[in-house]
Amino acid sequence: MAHFGNQANALFRKNLIYHKRHVRSHLKVILFPAVLFILLGVLQSYTNKAKREKKGPVFPDELPPLLQIPSPQFRAVMTDSMLFPGLPDASCRVTGSCPATVLITGNNRTLGESVAGKMFIDSSEPNSTTDFEIIADGIFGTNFSYYMTYIGLLFHVRPQCSAAIPSPFRNSSAETDLDVICVEGLNLWRNSSAEINDELFKGYREGNTEGKLNEVLAAYDFLDTSGENFNVNIQYNSTYEDNHLSEKPQLLRIPRAENMVTNAYLQFLRGSATKMVLDFVAEMPIPGGFERPGDISTFLNIVFFTWVILQVFPVILSSLVYEKQRKLRIMMKMHGLGDVPYWMITYAYFLVISLIYMCCYFGFGVLTGNAVYSSAAYFMFIRAGSILFSCFTGLTIFKLNSYGVQCLFYFVFTNLQISMAFLLSAVFSNLKTASVVAYTIVFGTGILAFLLFQPLVDDASFPRGWLILMELYPGFSLYRGLYELSQYAQGGFRVGTYGMFWEYLSNSNNGMREVLIIMSIEWVVFLIVSYYLDQILSSGSGNRRSLLYFLPNSQRKHLTSLEKASKQSAESSVQIENNDVSEEREKVEQLLEKPDSNYSAICYNLKKMYPGKDGNPDKFAVKGVTLALPRGECFGMLGPNGAGKTTFISMMTGLLEPSSGSAYVEGLNLRTQMNEIYGSMGVCPQHDLLWDTLTGREHLLFYGRLKNLKGAALNQAVEKSLKSFNLSQGGVADRLAKKYSGGMRRRLSVAISLIGDPKVVYMDEPSTGLDPASRKMLWDVVKQAKQDRAIILTTHSMDEAEYLCDRIGIFVDGNFQCLGTTDELKARYGGSYMFTMTTSPENGSEVEDLVKSLSPNAKKTYHLYGTQKFELPKDEVKISDVFLAVRQAKERFPVQSWGLADTMLEDVFIKVATEAQ
Known part of the structure; x- marks a missing residue:
């Protein structure tokens, strides 16, 4: 029997060639995410456009670009709970001179501090609330989130304020009453965005519980910004609510914050003369980040991604069930492919295919997200106030969330998806049924998760334990993970966070951690259960094993029960046998007591019974076959249709499990050592079991490797087989099997059964469908091959039996009626x-x-x-x-x-x- 390396090599090469022939189908599957992402973008744009048109056109007034500056009593200072470096003493709140603090971080501290130092500039003060040019030229703001009026108060942020004017003053030259207050801008460096988030959280959430806010003006993360690349994440305050002014336009103060850092970066590169002027802002129909895009957007984002990821599942399940339904797996096993190599190589192969698919999915998503992100930023710079981020949160889910978290999530689910396919393949044996169920799972998961599961996730009162129970279904786990990524990505636009990172997994409100744990456990459990079901179910992988086969004593108990059943069956079988059949039984009984290595196969009282259904009695397909087959003999089974010949061959080759009786092949027990028997066995089944997209040469190479052939010996054996069966001429050997005629397929099946020098060969009607010349050629090859091996063949051709068989048994109604040579049978009957x-x-x-x-x-x-x-x-x-x-x-x-x-x-x-x- 071939060792693990040869089996793995044979199966891997076969899979590689098989799927190479389906490269177009694979490309269509791989490109499927790109098509859906394009469709998602188009539909989302159309949805947003329809929503704007439904609201009607809005032509807002031009408004001055202002910052939202914390009130003096709420500005960030050093407190017992805010022990962050650089913050001023709390005494500045008494005089109202606390600075407006800006937090800075990034990969390059020197560049970040240099750019931040240029954000605040000296400028003139406005004379009135309508003096847009002066306001646009400087850094001004209010402590309100609405724009309808300044309420007579305007903060002027400058690098330094005069100590002589520590308090508000009135500009006497103004046409209207306007208080202009100087506020000093303070830039503080932080080592990471996590530190900034912690400081913001403590300044607002923890401070709010004490009734004293500790707020900063804004926070800038320069990320990988350099002299050639400008990439900044801005965090700003969007938490103010004024119920009594709810009907006034609530515009987020992002344009001026962006304009500040943009001008600072341009001046860092090109000098202080470079400047991008922000003249005014205007209210958009849907304020950016103020509300979610809507139900249709959420549906498109998460449900589409769920469908895209699950598209690989039907492909894997169909491939596994196809091999079972066509009996290709048992054909491989009958020629020496063990369970462990099959599972490992098949799993690894599907994992590689799935990872390639997921890399394309993730790559398309990142590219699309980057394109959308850049497009939105471009419009924000050109037309301040037109915040387009919220229109594209579905695609920028890839951009804003940690790549590491996303890759781990997709990797774990990819493995879980393969394990689930293996689990279902152990249950299904029909390809059409499996395909229908698989695609029902794909599309049903998205719809049910959106209509049923997501509302429960959004419902804070719904018990968390029930959510975890629902997430045990892999489809809901996938949806929950995508939902969390989408929420964090949307949060990046709404409150300035940068999506989901590793540190956020510990948050009690974050469902991603529990999803990863559930999927990881199910990944392992599904694989174990799949292998167990594969062993105990007669599902196309060989004889069933006992339910407790993995226990040490279960094998011994199983053997004892089989021996008792065999003896009871032998004692209960009362039938009249001819002398030659009786003599064969006596010879077998002697061989069971004193084994003889010259006999390749021995069967004793082998039976197969099908339980009756719908009131019909039990049906004995094989009633008790007893046969001894010496090495070098070709034994022919003759019998009418339905006599049980194919059933007997199926039991001997592992396709069917005997109801009772025993059999030994090369000294190995058929009931308990079938896996070892496969290595010394060759099979030509009644129906050709071939891959349509493999050539004849590739079939022989694959099965030759399973027989431990390699190198020159393998090529020599393949060429000899092709020539012997007349498959080497006219390019037939390199033609796909689906293009073979019935006779050519039959010859290839016989060639497969003989390659690799098997010790026992089973041929079920090998010459069916052959023309006379091909039949004679096949007979000559089989007659030559029987010299050093035992061959059992079934046939309806008397000429074939006389030409090939050393002994013949006439098989009628599930049992042998006579045994002997051709001359003996003619003489006797x-x-x-x-x-x-x-x-x-x-x-x-x-x-x-x-x-x-x-x-x-x-x-x-x-x-x-x-x-x-x-x-x-x-x-x-x-x-x-x-x-x-x-x-x-x-x-x-x-x-x-x-x-x-x-x-x-x-x-x-x-x-x-x-x-x-």
């Missing part, structure tokens, strides 16, 4: 001449009188119209007397034809089968 005469129907009685005169014990075996056939015992008839009687009969009545022949095997077969039935 055909000790007579076959006399045939054709005359007019009215002369039939005269023919009978003629035969009775030749032999009183003659027996009529056939009569149709004017043709009659008789058996004449050889000891009663002389051939010369027959010729004389016929010549005299021709003088009395017309004889159209007549014949006298010795007994043929066909006559013996008909006689034995008729008597048995």
